[in-house]
Amino acid sequence: MDVHTPANAVPPVDGTELGDCLEDLADIHPGIDLIRDGLRLLAHDRLDLNQTQVLLATLAGSPDSTDLLGAIGHLIARLSNPDTNPALRQLPLDQQKTAAHQGWLTTHNLTDPDLRNSAANANAALDQ
Template identity: 55%
Template sequence: MADRAPHPNPVHTAGNAVPPLDTDLAGTLDDLDGIHPGIDLIRDGIRLLALDRHTTDGTQTLLAALAGSAGADVITAIGNLVARLATADHNPALRTLPLDTQKAAQRHGEQAAFHLSDPDLAAHASEASAAITDT
C-alpha cells in the first residue's frame, strides 16, 4: 500500500480539532433536556453550532445572528417568543387564568422582549463579530 500524501490543509490535525463542549455550556444544555421538543431542537442546534468547524466569515455571521444584531438575531427572536407565550391572545393555555394574572404575565413577557432586543445587549457580540478579520 502506497504512503498517503500529507493532508493539504494543516487545519485538520489533532491539535486543531474542535474541542468538546465546556462544562458551562454542556451543563446548561443538560439542564434544558426534556422540557419540550422545541427546546430539544434548540439544544441540538446550539450543540451543532458549538461543535461544528467554522470559517472566520461564518463565525462573524454566526456571532451577529446569535446575539449581535438587536432586532434581527436569535436573542430577539427568543424575546419575541417569550412575549408571545406570555400573552393569552396568543397562548390559549393562559386564558383560564384570572384577568389580572394574564395581564401581569403579558406585561412581563413584553418587558422581556424589550430588554432582550436592547442594542446594548447585542453590543458585545456585535463587537466580537467586528473584531474578527480575515487576514
C-alpha cells in the same frame, strides 16, 4: 481547558458551562431539544472566519434585533400573552395582564441594542 487539541480539532462542549447548560435543558419540550441540538452542532462545527462572524451576528449581534436573542424575546412575549396563548385564558384577568406585561418587558429588554454590543464587538474584532 486545553485549547490545543490534537489535529486542531474543535473541543467537545461536554464538561463545559455550555455543555452543562445544554444538559440541564434536556427533555423540557421537543422544541427545546431541537434548539439544544442546533446549539451543540454550532459549537462542534468547524467554522471558517466568515461563518463565525455570521453566527455571532445571528445569535446576538444584530443591531436591529433580528437575531436569535430577539426571536427568543418575541417568543416569550407570545407565550406570556393570553391573546396568543390560549392556555393563559383560564387565569384571572389580573394574572393575564401581569403575565402579558412581563412578557412585553422581556421582549423590550432582549431587543435592547445595548445587549448586542459585546457580540457585535467580538464580531468586529474578527475583521481582517
